[in-house]
Every structure is written in C-alpha cells, then in structure tokens.
Amino acid sequence: MKKGKQVCDEHEPPSYQEATAGYGEMEAQFAWDDKNIRRTFIRKVYAILMVQLLVTVAIVALFSFCAPVRFYIQTHPSLYMASYLVFFATYIALSCCGDLRRQFPWNIILLVLFTLSMAFMMGFVSSFYNTKSVILCLGITSLVCLSVTIFSFQTKIDITSCQGVLFSLCMVMLLCAITFSIVVPFGYVPWLHALYAVLGAIVFTLFLAFDTQLLLGNKRHTISPEEYVFATLSLYLDIIYLFSFLLQIVGGGRE
Template sequence: MTQQKVAPVKTVSGNMPPTYDEASGGCPAYVYVDPEHGTFHWDDKNVRRVFVRKVYAILMLQLLTTLGIVATFTFCMPVKFFIQTHPGIYSLSYMFFFISYITLACCGDIRRKFPWNFILLTIFTLSMSCMLGFISSYYNTKSVLLCLSITAMVCLCVTLFSFQSKVDFTSCDGLMFMVCMVLLFSGIIMSFTVPFGYVPWMHAVYGGVGALAFTLFLAFDTQLLMGNKQYAMSPEEYVFATLSLYLDIVYLFSFLLQIFGGHSE
C-alpha cells in the first residue's frame, strides 16, 4: 500500500529492468519499465488494468473452488456425515491455513516469487474452503444458499460502488481501525457468554457487526486495487491483493451465516 504522490521517475542504466528493491527505493512506488527511454513508473493505466484483470482472474478461481467444496460438504450427505464425525479435518485444515497465510502475509520475497506464491495460495484456498465447508455443513441447505446469494449480491454492489464512487475509502484508515476494535471487543464479550448457552440476538448482533466490517474492508481493498485514490497497492502484490479480497468475501459469508443461518436438525 503506497501513496500515489510518491512516484519519482528514475533512469535505469543499461538495458536491464530494475529489480523490485531498486524500483521501490525503500517505498514501493508504481513501477513500469520503458525499454526505449530507460524509465520506470507504475502510475500507468495499462499496467493497472493488467494487474486488476490478473487479480480478479485468480480470485474467481479461488471462489469457484470454495463454492464447489462448500456445496459438496453441505449437499452431499455421505461427505457431510463423514466430516461431522471427523472433526480433526477442521484442525488439520486450520493448521495449513495458518501456516500458508502467515507465510504469504509476512514473507514478501516468497509472496512475489513464482511458483511458491501460487503453491502457497493454492494450499491457503483449499484449507480455507475446507474450514468454511465444515462450518457450513452444520447449517441447513436453505440457509447456506441464502447466505451465498446475499454474499454474491453484496460483493457485486460494493465492487461497482467502489469502481464508480468518488468516496475515498483508502483514506479512512482510522475508521477501519475503529471498526476492527468494535469487532474485537464484541468477540471478547461473546466469548464470555458461551458457557451460559446460545443467545440468538447476541449472535445476530455480532454477525451484523462483522458483516458490516468486512463489507467496508471489501470496499477498502477494492479501491487499493484500483489505484486511483490516495493509497494504492503495488502491481507486484497481485497475490496479496487476491488474498485480501478473498478473505473479505469469505468472512462476509461466515458472518452472514451467523445472522441468517439456521442450524441443521
């Protein structure tokens, strides 16, 4: 995530394009290599369009994979019975999810290096899909279909709004932090009510706060992807951009399940 105004034009000696570290100069700016004039910058519409197409192409593959696994775990009764009687699958999936997510989020060199970035992203997607499918298997099929439909409509509306709106969500980092704190403290309060049993209205309120939070994060990350606001995401970070959008959508779906989901009998 970088400021749009810091994009100095430098001269590249020789015919070799600059490395990522040389191009970023300590603050990864928009870099685009011009072989004729030996200059580079990333504030280029063609580069940004290619970046956006790449991110959404990977994201669509992730979402289709997740949809297929969730549908299998929810609608196929033998699979549903198997995973509910083997909860260790969830723990194993969580372990792979945690390792792959920490590696992609914290190790920038690995995140930008092919093919390791795609291998880790595949592991992350499969493990997250299995976790989500495991959770969805405990809800009835109508609730899962309803939440999938709502998630798809919300994502479409938020994406179109973020593309067209003049409101700069990337400059609202203070607001996003406050939303995170509200979500955190709501989760802490919820944890104290677990020993006293299921409280429907409290879970619904918590689900509503979470759904609102990740709807805002989806708008925030979409505008970072577009790069036409105060802050933008580097085109080198297509894996991280995909990761952010995918998590926003998945968490939005999981919180909607808490609001509208009816547990299986």
C-alpha cells in the same frame, strides 16, 4: 557582425520551452503505461479470485448436498483442525514474507494451499447449516460483492483514507468477541451473537470496498502491481468472512 551574432546564438543555452518540449509526450506515455499495467494487474487479480471462489463454492456445495461426505467430515473434526493449521501457516507466509509471495512458483503453491484449506473450513462449517440457508447466503454474498465492486469503481469517495474508522470498528469487534467468549459459558445469548454477526458483516463489507479501491489505484492509498497475490488474498478473505457472518445471521441449523 551578423556572422558573429549567429555564432553566439549557436552557443546560447536552449530556452525553457525548447528544453521541456518533449516532457509532455513522455508524461503522457508514462501515464498510459501505468494505466495498462494497472488494468493488467486488476484482470490478473480478479481471474485468480474467480478461480478461488469457484473452488470454494464447489467444496461448500459438496459438503452441504452430499450426505455421505457431510456425515464423514462432521464425524472427523480433526480434519478441520488440520485444515486450520494449513490455513494459518500459509496465511502467515503470504502476509509476512514479502519476498516469498512475489517469488514464482512458491506464491502460487502457497495460494493454492491457502484456498483449499479455507474452502475446506467453510465447507465444514456450512455442513452444519440448513442447505437453503447456505444457498441464500451465497446469493446474498454475491449480490453484496457485486454492489460493492460497482460502487468502488464508480464512486469519488476515498475509502482508503478511512483507515482510522476501519481500525476502530475492528477494535469494537474485538471487544465484542471478548465479551461474547465471557458470556457464552454462562448461557447462549442469541441477540448478542446476532449483533456480533451483523457488525462483522458490515465491517467486512467496508473492508471489501477498501481493498477494491487499493486494487484500483486511483485513490490516496494504492497497492503495488507486484502484489497481485496479496491483493487476491485480501479480497478473498473479505468475501469469505462476509459469507460466514451472513451465515450466522440468517443460517438455520440442520434438523
């Protein structure tokens, strides 16, 4: 009887505890692997972003401080239009063509062209402002970006779930831009321009927090680690637009 009972026990299916004994270790390993992938993704994005910002600051400084270069680009606005066309083409390619922005080395080539064109445009715009104003705006932008990044890393508030609020603010900005374009031909209104610039700075500060939390991947919505080019593009544009709106707020024209 005992021998028959032992044979029956050998053919019985395993219990739930026995069948799932290794699942906890597997889940822990997968979670650890995901965290490592996410950390590598974040480091890659910020490394590329730092290079982009250094190139942009260098070009803005060259166009603002070097008088011959400043005079040349101000007297050749066609260069600005050419850089805008390159910016628009590369932005469409990187934003709309998902396969292209994941394909090396085309994604890096397009990102380099995009960065150089945007940096040239910002340098052209900055050349018409007072040098002290440009330096002040660079400093304010750096402090705002640092504060928003620290806040996004530490806060428990899920900004990625506030897509409706950001969309509404974008619609308000669009209506303000339309109103501004209608009013300006009849006369420049300083307070209306200042209001629009303040609204733009607030909106893109929120977008910077939104895109940072998408990058971190610990909230409701996340961005795939494969999309490091798109993540870098989003953060870079947020910072550039923030700088441009700050420049409109506190910047003074050259005498």
